[in-house]
Amino acid sequence: MEITAILNYYAAEVEYCMSSTDQLPLRIAIILGSTRPGRNGKAVAEWVYNIARKRTDAEFELVDIKDYNLPLLDEPIPPSMGQYTKEHTKTWAAKINSFDAFVFVTAEYNHGIPGALKNAIDFLFREWNNKAAGFVSYGSAGGARAVEQLRLVMAEVKVATVRAQVMLSLFTDFENFTNFKPASFHEREVTSMLDEVIAWGSALKALRIKQSEVPVAS
Numbered sequence: 218m219e220i221t222a223i224l225n226y227y228a229a230e231v232e233y234c235m236s237s238t239d240q241l242p243l244r245i246a247i248i249l250g251s252t253r254p255g256r257n258g259k260a261v262a263e264w265v266y267n268i269a270r271k272r273t274d275a276e277f278e279l280v281d282i283k284d285y286n287l288p289l290l291d292e293p294i295p296p297s298m299g300q301y302t303k304e305h306t307k308t309w310a311a312k313i314n315s316f317d318a319f320v321f322v323t324a325e326y327n328h329g330i331p332g333a334l335k336n337a338i339d340f341l342f343r344e345w346n347n348k349a350a351g352f353v354s355y356g357s358a359g360g361a362r363a364v365e366q367l368r369l370v371m372a373e374v375k376v377a378t379v380r381a382q383v384m385l386s387l388f389t390d391f392e393n394f395t396n397f398k399p400a401s402f403h404e405r406e407v408t409s410m411l412d413e414v415i416a417w418g419s420a421l422k423a424l425r426i427k428q429s430e431v432p433v434a435s
């Protein structure tokens with residue numbers, strides 16, 4: 218009898234948690250992936266955020282990895298084990314864990330993503346899992362090569378990446394390669410990309426809630 222009462226109590230708790238998290242709005246991070254002084258990424262990320270925040274079907278937050286002062290990965294245990302020892306890791310993990318989906322704003326450095334962004338991704342594992350992501354990139358070829366690389370990295374941390382993508386040209390969307398003046402059609406591309414991120418982010422949120430169910434004995 219006593220065991221049944223305990224199991225019923227936990228079943229009710231799980232049901233309550235599931236229904237309350239399910240009803241929360243989808244939370245999406247717009248992650249600014251470059252950290253150098255004078256970076257173009259800041260204006261791009263703010264532009265994306267200002268388009269996104271007008272929507273009512275999700276909540277958005279601008280996350281600047283520079284604010285987290287992450288050193289080169291200094292955790293002794295691989296992140297997939299989830300045994301973080303450093304305060305900066307725990308702070309970064311709590312932030313990423315709070316989101317259902319991501320929009321990565323990435324530069325292209327030597328045909329890849331900035332090292333700071335790769336390092337910030339490498340620090341964590343479960344906090345990324347079973348979530349969705351979209352991309353906004355910039356560079357001489359629209360940052361396309363960086364995003365192709367980033368899609369492979371995302372697959373390894375179990376993030377589903379949407380097809381719609383925003384690629385900004387250093388030649389036509391920036392004056393003198395520094396003053397961000399995006400062509401107007403890119404705004405529609407941001408909207409399409411966000412539509413896909415919200416759709417997949419919602420589907421994967423449902424999956425995560427389902428996976429968190431604990432079997433309850435009858």
Ligand SMILES: Cc1cc2nc3c(=O)[nH]c(=O)nc-3n(C[C@H](O)[C@H](O)[C@H](O)COP(=O)(O)O)c2cc1C
Nearest residue numbers: 251253256257258324325326327328355356357358
């Ligand atoms: C280390 C480094 C490597 C770069 N490599 C490329 C490249 O491979 N392809 C490209 O299109 N642009 C490249 N660029 C130019 C960047 O796309 C451009 O400087 C961009 O503004 C960098 O983003 P950020 O200003 O946010 O740091 C490179 C820039 C840096 C600093």
